[in-house]
Every structure is written in structure tokens, then in C-alpha cells.
Amino acid sequence: MTRSTDVVVIGGGQAGLAAGYHLRRLGIEHVILDAQAAPGGAWQHTWDSLRLFSPAACSSLPGRLMPIQPGETYPDARHVVEYLADYEERYELPVQRGVWVDGVHRDGTHLRVESDAGDWRARAVVSATGTWTRPFIPAVPGRREFAGRQLHTVQYKSPAEFAGQRVVVVGGGNSGAQIAADLAHAGIDLTWVTQRPPRYLADDIDGRALFDHATARRRALHAGRTDTGGVASLGDIVAVPPVRAARDAGLLTAKPMFSRLTSVGVQWADGTVTEVDAVIWCTGFRPALAPFAALRLRGSRGHITTVGTRAADEPRLHLLGYGDWTGPASATLIGVGRPARDAAREISALLGP
Structure with missing residues (x-):
């Protein structure tokens, strides 16, 4: 069975929820397909002691502040999972769980999203698959020899x-x-x-300061000023x-x-x-972009070239939450809201009245 909707969002973690929030505000019909069995995205799979880099008030998705976790300045992953579950329910976001997307294909004026739960035809797609499912380990000599x-x-x-x-x-x-x-x-x-x-980084710098730095850099670049470097320039x-x-x-x-x-x-x-x-x-991740292989959009670095969040060679596809190449600090809770809003507005213009 093939279903139709205006927008399919792939991924129900923080980026997918932020996209859903802004699409809902604009009255755009959409569905969010998430492979996870429960809310919380990658946060439900982290190590036990993980803490956010920022206080709760500076770690929020658009529209709803993250509540303070009693006794904690920097909330733990469990608190984030609870916040994301509440966010999804509060805004009645149309998340379908346990759905694995196999591929995205061009289908005339639409994109066809194939999944193990059936196909969707959409006028636009937002990729919010993140990186957690693609851990990277370098090819160090002897890695296969180690018996431990x-x-x-x-x-x-x-x-x-x-x-x-x-x-x-x-x-x-x-x-x-x-x-x-x-x-x-x-x-x-x-x-x-x-x-x-x-x-x-200096001990008084947390995630909020990093977000402010990324935002200032984006404004400087848009104004044609010298690039002072991203967050990595600080440490x-x-x-x-x-x-x-x-x-x-x-x-x-x-x-x-x-x-x-x-x-x-x-x-x-x-x-x-x-x-x-x-x-x-602890050697990082790569973007999880396998569902888009048939679109042939990936460059030599494994990224899809974007203009803002929009794929440069496929205007019906937006990418959200992977890092600075899809919006300043877009892989963070506080940073994903702005590019999600921009993506929703571009999609609205694409769909027309």
C-alpha cells in the first residue's frame, strides 16, 4: 500500500521533532517515520553517566523549555528522553515508530519513501536520521589482530x-x-x-556559549566578513x-x-x-544517509551538498541536524530549532498555496 502526504520526515529524534513542530505550525501535512521503538532518539542509547553540556533552560527545542532536573545543573540522558517524549505528546506530532526507511526515490513530481511498513509519496522529505547509527572506527594497523x-x-x-x-x-x-x-x-x-x-574549552564555556559562537559565525559569513572558525576553533x-x-x-x-x-x-x-x-x-560518527543512495547526491566527503538545509541538487529534500553543514550547531538541542524553522518555511514555499 502506498500512502500520500505533503512531507515525510525520516527520524524521530530531536531534529525530526523540531521539524515536525514547525511543519505543524505552518499547517503542513506530514508524517514522522522513526526506526526506534520508543521516543528519545539516540539519547536512549547513551552511557549511564552522560550529561548535557548546558543547563536545561539552554537545551530546549522550539516552543517548550526543558524543565530543570532536580539536583542537576546539567541534565542526564534520561531527563532528555523524558523531555523529548513529553514534547512529542504535547504537540501531537505524527510519529510512526518501528518504521525502517529503506530508500528514497524520485517519482515524477514526488519523492517515494520506501519502508518496511509500506511506501509514502511525498512532495518533500526531511532527512533527520542523525549519525548515531554510523559509528566510525579508523583503520588502525593490527585492529583485526587484537584478541581483546x-x-x-x-x-x-x-x-x-x-x-x-x-x-x-x-x-x-x-x-x-x-x-x-x-x-x-x-x-x-x-x-x-x-x-x-x-x-x-575555558571552564565557564558550555553549550549555550558554543551555540552563540556558531550563530555569530553564521552572521559574519552572511555579511561577508572573515571566517574566524567554527566551534572547533575554541577547543x-x-x-x-x-x-x-x-x-x-x-x-x-x-x-x-x-x-x-x-x-x-x-x-x-x-x-x-x-x-x-x-x-x-571514541572516534566519532558519519551521517546516516544510506536511504538516499538512489538519488546520487553524495559528494566525495560523504556529505550531500546543501544550500542551508536544502539539498543543492534535489530541492524537495532537506537535511537537518547533522552538523554545521546543515545549520550552525544543528546537531544540538538548542541549535536545531532555527534550521528546522528555515526548512519548514522553504518547504511551505515549495508546496505553494
């Missing part, structure tokens, strides 16, 4: 599963620092390795309280990246080997 456990950020839950083990954490971003701090506070035998010395690691405490206690001393893995551990540039039981790869 290897896992990515997406599989890490808590230090309890590493009790009595020797663990290497790879990655100098926020996930690497937070997971390393989590293990260090628990007394795990930890080695933290990074490609370059860790770059901490790589937000010093949230657990990271700050571990750093200040001398528990987060990073070593340069090892040269290879061996069957028993990691080999350093000088040829020495450290035996370890597990390696946690």
Missing part, C-alpha cells in the same frame, strides 16, 4: 563492565574525555590516547564537571596515539607494547 574487546562509544554503558581490566580510550573529543573521566573516577586502569594534546572538549574534576585531579593525562594494535595490546611509536584488555573507540 573493542567497542565504540555507542556500546559503552558504565565502568562496571571493565572492573579489574586495563582499558585504552581513543579520542580527544567530548565523548573520549567523558568516558575516560568516567573510567578514571571508578579506578579503572586507564590509558587515554589522542591524536593531539587535549584542547579544553575540542567542554569541561563538564566530571571531566574537570578528573583533569584537575591528574587522572586525565593523554598519551599520543599508538602506532598499531597487537594481539595483546597497543604498540607505541618506540616499539614498546602495553598489554590491555579492551579498547574503546
Whole structure:
């Protein structure tokens, strides 16, 4: 069975909900297809100790402030999941769960969205699939030889599963620092390795300041002024309280990246080997864009070229929430609202009266 609607939004996490909010405000018929069985997007799959970079009031989707979590300045992932579930219900967003989208194809004046729950014909599509389902692990020599456990950020839950083990954490971003701090506070035998010395942002900078910086950069670029660099120009690691405490206690001393893995551990540039039981790869993600392969829009970097949120070579497709290339800070709760609004307005103009 094929159903028809004006807009199909693929993904029911924070970006998909923000898109749904603005489409609803404009009176545009739409459906949100989400592969997850429950609300909350990727937040329902994070590690136990994860905290937001910003206070609740500065971590909100459009239209509704995130309530304060009692006893917490920086809310945990469970609080975010509850907020997203409440947001979805409050605005009666048309989310269909457990729906896996297999592909998007051109179909005359429409786009056809194929899924395991049937097809939809839509006049426009918003891709809000995020990155969590596409973890990236670099091709380090010896990775297949290592006899210990290897896992990515997406599989890490808590230090309890590493009790009595020797663990290497790879990655100098926020996930690497937070997971390393989590293990260090628990007394795990930890080695933290990074490609370059860790770059901490000033202790008083949180997600709100980063969003303001990204917004100022966008305005400067639009005005033709010199690009002063994105958020990464300020540093790589937000010093949230657990990271700050571990750093200040001398528990987060990073070593340069090892040269290879061996069957028993990691080999350093000088040829020495450290035996370890597990390696946690906090090495980032790639955008989950497989459903759009048939449209042949991806460039050499794996991204789809966009003008704002609109795909440059397919005006019926908008991409939302992947990073600065789809809107300043658009992969954050506070940052996704503006590009979601812009996408909804462009779609409204495309659909016409």
C-alpha cells in the first residue's frame, strides 16, 4: 500500500521533532517515520553517566523549555528522553515508530519513501536520521589482530563492565574525555590516547556559549566578513564537571596515539607494547544517509551538498541536524530549532498555496 502526504520526515529524534513542530505550525501535512521503538532518539542509547553540556533552560527545542532536573545543573540522558517524549505528546506530532526507511526515490513530481511498513509519496522529505547509527572506527594497523574487546562509544554503558581490566580510550573529543573521566573516577586502569594534546574549552564555556559562537559565525559569513572558525576553533572538549574534576585531579593525562594494535595490546611509536584488555573507540560518527543512495547526491566527503538545509541538487529534500553543514550547531538541542524553522518555511514555499 502506498500512502500520500505533503512531507515525510525520516527520524524521530530531536531534529525530526523540531521539524515536525514547525511543519505543524505552518499547517503542513506530514508524517514522522522513526526506526526506534520508543521516543528519545539516540539519547536512549547513551552511557549511564552522560550529561548535557548546558543547563536545561539552554537545551530546549522550539516552543517548550526543558524543565530543570532536580539536583542537576546539567541534565542526564534520561531527563532528555523524558523531555523529548513529553514534547512529542504535547504537540501531537505524527510519529510512526518501528518504521525502517529503506530508500528514497524520485517519482515524477514526488519523492517515494520506501519502508518496511509500506511506501509514502511525498512532495518533500526531511532527512533527520542523525549519525548515531554510523559509528566510525579508523583503520588502525593490527585492529583485526587484537584478541581483546573493542567497542565504540555507542556500546559503552558504565565502568562496571571493565572492573579489574586495563582499558585504552581513543579520542580527544567530548565523548573520549567523558568516558575516560568516567573510567578514571571508578579506578579503572586507564590509558587515554589522542591524536593531539587535549584542547579544553575555558571552564565557564558550555553549550549555550558554543551555540552563540556558531550563530555569530553564521552572521559574519552572511555579511561577508572573515571566517574566524567554527566551534572547533575554541577547543575540542567542554569541561563538564566530571571531566574537570578528573583533569584537575591528574587522572586525565593523554598519551599520543599508538602506532598499531597487537594481539595483546597497543604498540607505541618506540616499539614498546602495553598489554590491555579492551579498547574503546571514541572516534566519532558519519551521517546516516544510506536511504538516499538512489538519488546520487553524495559528494566525495560523504556529505550531500546543501544550500542551508536544502539539498543543492534535489530541492524537495532537506537535511537537518547533522552538523554545521546543515545549520550552525544543528546537531544540538538548542541549535536545531532555527534550521528546522528555515526548512519548514522553504518547504511551505515549495508546496505553494
